Amino acid sequence: MDNRTGESTRVFAGHIKQYFASLPLFTVVVLILSWTITLLDVPGRLNSSSVIVSHYLNLSANKVLSHWQAHRLVVYPFASLGVTYLLTNTLLVLPYLASMERKHGTVRLAWALLILMTFATSVAYVILIGVYSMVSSDMSKYYTFAGLSAWTVGLAVWSAIEEQAEGQSNDRMLFGVIRIPGHIMPHLIIAFYFFLMPDLSLIIHLITAGIAYGYAKNKLPPRLVPSEDTYRNYEQNPWLGRAVNHGRFISVDNTSAYLPIANSSSQHLNADTTTTTAPSSSYTPFSGQGQRLGDA
Numbered sequence: 001m002d003n004r005t006g007e008s009t010r011v012f013a014g015h016i017k018q019y020f021a022s023l024p025l026f027t028v029v030v031l032i033l034s035w036t037i038t039l040l041d042v043p044g045r046l047n048s049s050s051v052i053v054s055h056y057l058n059l060s061a062n063k064v065l066s067h068w069q070a071h072r073l074v075v076y077p078f079a080s081l082g083v084t085y086l087l088t089n090t091l092l093v094l095p096y097l098a099s100m101e102r103k104h105g106t107v108r109l110a111w112a113l114l115i116l117m118t119f120a121t122s123v124a125y126v127i128l129i130g131v132y133s134m135v136s137s138d139m140s141k142y143y144t145f146a147g148l149s150a151w152t153v154g155l156a157v158w159s160a161i162e163e164q165a166e167g168q169s170n171d172r173m174l175f176g177v178i179r180i181p182g183h184i185m186p187h188l189i190i191a192f193y194f195f196l197m198p199d200l201s202l203i204i205h206l207i208t209a210g211i212a213y214g215y216a217k218n219k220l221p222p223r224l225v226p227s228e229d230t231y232r233n234y235e236q237n238p239w240l241g242r243a244v245n246h247g248r249f250i251s252v253d254n255t256s257a258y259l260p261i262a263n264s265s266s267q268h269l270n271a272d273t274t275t276t277t278a279p280s281s282s283y284t285p286f287s288g289q290g291q292r293l294g295d296a
Contacts, residue, residue, distance in 0.1 A: 024101040025248035026110050030078075031090065034148060038080040045082065054079040058146035059122055059204075061129040065141070073122040074114065079146030081199065088197070089148040092189065096155035105252035106243070107234050111226060116215055117154040120224070121208045128203065145201045149193050153205045154212035156186040161216035228252060 023031075040053045057079035063069045080086055101109045125145075133141040160182045163170035170182030180188070186209060193200050214220045226234075231252040235244050243249055 023098055023248070024106060024250050025243060025246055026101050026106045027094070027097040028248060030097060030148070031094070033078045034080070034086055034090070037078055038083055038086045041080050042083070054081075054146055058144040059125070060144045061126045061133070061141040064122075064126050065130050073126070074119050076122065076146050077113075077118055077148050077151055081147050085147055085197065085199075089152060093148050093152040093155065096152065096159055100155055100159060101250060105231065105254070106250045107231050107240075108252055111231075112158070112215060113151055113154070116211050116220070116224065117151060117208050120211055121150060121154075121204060124207050124211075125201070125204050128207075143201070145204055147200065149197070149200050150204050150208040153186060153189055153193070154208040156189050157209045157212040158216045160186055161213065165216075 037053045037057070044052045057072065057075045059072050059076035059079075060069075064072055097109075104112075129140050129143075132138060160170060163182055172180045172182055172185050190202075190205050190209065193205060194202050211220070215225065218225075234240060235251060244251070
């Protein structure tokens with residue numbers, strides 16, 4: 001019994017190790033930043049004092065409008081609400097992050113998340129809360145928002161619409177037993193955050209869902225959605241050279257369901273140093289004589 005338990009544990013640990021070893025670059029960076037900031041905030045939370053890092057990263061309409069702290073419009077997904085929140089967000093967002101990066105490439109996913117589902121979302125949120133606070137005595141502008149939950153909602157919407165348009169079977173299994181249609185998952189995720197994690201903003205989740213819907217349906221202004229050539233130009237810029245040459249980087253021209261073994265630069269090198277031979281189109285019939293099994 002002990003041997004079976006030990007073997008099962010080793011197999012499970014091997015699967016976990018293999019899974020994390022196959023994660024693409026942007027997904028890994030997001031995990032490292034999020035968990036590093038959360039761990040740095042732990043001493044402050046234990047002492048019931050202000051958290052060390054997230055206090056300067058979370059999204060606050062008051063901080064943006066009154067103190068001109070514009071950096072909060074971009075960095076708030078990496079701010080922390082605590083280990084429990086981050087663990088929940090990680091379990092929900094990680095499958096979407098990894099699969100969408102493999103499918104669309106590192107640069108494209110980073111643009112969609114950082115520019116559209118982070119910056120555009122936060123600008124719309126700050127404007128909405130700012131206007132509402134001017135016409136009412138509500139204290140919403142002093143509320144803060146942090147964490148990866150908005151990305152979870154946005155990626156769920158984007159993935160569901162895209163898979164439905166491609167005619168793929170995108171059903172999800174809840175607890176491995178209950179089959180749920182893929183287009184229902186975004187609604188369940190929003191409801192989960194609203195009822196079970198009420199400290200998170202429903203407004204930001206709805207704004208992110210709307211932007212993700214427009215992006216998946218190609219309804220956003222063209223200036224907000226770069227072309228394929230633009231993404232390729234970004235990948236060729238020297239300031240991205242180190243990331244592009246990383247083994248986990250996925251080029252916009254090398255997207256698939258799996259992490260590529262080699263990046264685009266090595267593929268070009270192989271193309272220059274090897275030659276390909278076209279298969280012969282001529283057909284040569286078999287000149288021998290066949291014999292069936294059982295024949296004498």
